[in-house]
Amino acid sequence: MITQVASSVESLTLRINGKDVSCRAGDTILQAVRDNDMELPTLCWLEGLTVWGGCRLCMVEIAGSPKLHAACATACQEGMEVQTDSDRLHRYRRMIVELLLAERNHICSVCVSNGHCELQSLAQKLGIDHVRFAYRNPQLEVDNSHDRMRLDHNRCILCTRCVRVCAEVEGARTKDVKGRGVLAAIIHDLDQPWGESETCTSCGKCVNVCPTGALTHRGVAVGEMTKKLAFLPYLTLMREANP
């Protein structure tokens, strides 16, 4: 049985894009934005996982603050004035996505996630028809050692959704990140081939939360990989309802 949320939660009023909105105390700006049917792009954030704040795509302007704030990691405050879209923000978001595209080998046309990729959709939405930065074209491996799943480092944007879902929802903690900066990479256990991992339960949650073609099922051809995200809010709801 699902318990009712207490009605005595303190509410706040703030202004987003010139519109007065209310939210619960403790809500992030991202929650307030989306609860009020406004758009704000994200790649690392995913409902049901802890906040990472790594992709910086949800940066917003807050009146009185000279710097930008990650909406997913900033709590709403009474009277706050938030701007989610401006030339400056659009410029930065575009630059972030361009840098993501330039960092590894995102060849959409021959990617298994072509047409079903959050990075590709976002690039299209931001009007990115070319990348102004030199492509790094790193030589990266494809880990095809797992019986059913594949990790293609070429398509990874290091959003760490897979690391978090593995630790927080499945509880296996198989995945982690090694290295720093452009050398960072997703690993399994002690940086061993996925197929040799002793902790992986082969649950497939990491594949479904991955926003790109980095984590996929084996055997899928180009454009065939679709992700099923419905399991995560369902699991979250069930756990909250039956702690």
Add this chain to the structure above:
Amino acid sequence: MNRTITIEGVTRIEGHARITIQLDETGKVADAQFHVTQFRGFEKFVEGRPLTEMPAIMARICGICPVSHLMASSKACDDLLAVEIPPNAARLRRIMNLAQLVQSHALSFFHLSSPDLIFGMDGDPAKRNIFGLIQDHPDFARDGIMLRKFGQDIIGLLGGKKIHPAWTVPGGVSAPLTREHRDQIASMIPDALARALRATEYFQRVRDCYPAEVDAFANFPTMFVGLVSADRLLEHYDGSLLFSDEHGAPVAELREPRGYASLIGEAVEKHSFLKSPYFRPKGYPHGIYRVGPLARLVLAEGCGTPLADRELDVFRQRLGRAPQSSFHYHWARLIEIIYGIEMIQRLLEHPDILSEHVRSRARPNRLEGVGISEAPRGTLIHHYRIDENGLMRWANLIIATGNNNLAMNRGVLQVARRFVDGNRLQEGMLNRVEAVIRCFDPCLSCSTHALGQMPLRIELLTAQGEVCDALQRQD
């Protein structure tokens, strides 16, 4: 004084190439070479990628004939999976392959080659292109454009898009044919067939106007290579690879694609990025052979469809069983267009064509696989090796145009010797050197294609490299 003529940017072909003609001291042609100046690197950069991505990646080799690479690549992947694909998947693949054949042949004949045939080899270069055709022969041009549209529309209806559909996958195809699309394709067939027959009839009027070209356009004995069906009929998707002598008599037959290297060797020449395959038992360069529509018609006992067979009978009555001049590629291409349309209709009428069982699923069961199919311009071979995880470790591609490389080079020399006089350089002479290449319909990069608009500069050079004469073709 020895001089060299360079045709830099051969026009109305698919891709980029250069022709050099070396003259002797009297201004006569001493030698000629066809250089393919592009480097692609597909065989190298697919290393490390999963085999399931291969058909879609390999299709990117070409914007004109991506379907041909889809077929050969998918068949190589089927071989790696060691599966038999569902019969209806094979039927659907055949339809797409034939649609590709029709549209590519239409492009080659109408858009690229027919301007030479209709306006003459010495015609005004400003008019000798598809736009000139549209202006002076709008019905003929429309037939070509609509035949190309017919093929492209079928590819789009089957694969979701007209260029680079990722619909052909290891183990079959990713989606079945819908009733609506079947009916739509069937409704387009009568019009396409009428246009193809009209174009063939029109060709009869011009084909006898070029006796000198018939005589000198790569007119020499070579072997012929191509797929034939089990009952020795025209075949483009499966079957065995037949090698014949210059008279069309079989000398070898390859039933198991993985054994291709025992019959085909690949030579590398310094002057070109395109390899020169040859019939290995005869050695290099004596093992020269030709592939493509002319070779296929030489090798097959018949087409197996009524209208194409009727035209093939006329073809053989006029030219014999094994015509040696590559000028006849044009006619062979038209016969194959008719065949393609008839065969698409036959496949669509199959009672199981709407069957939804179109994919076999398996893991890699073999570490080495080969796929052979017939591209519009000839036999296409994809050969892959993978590791135990299904990642590509090595690839070798023998592209249809490569198979004709030796014949094209020899053809260029033959035409140059016949028509080019270094003492009196005229545009029409050099157009003939290009036109012999167009007979083979080469797809050099497969990714770019010029329509007679590429600037062309021909230079006569002294042995010291000084320009002593030049012809310039403008945009």
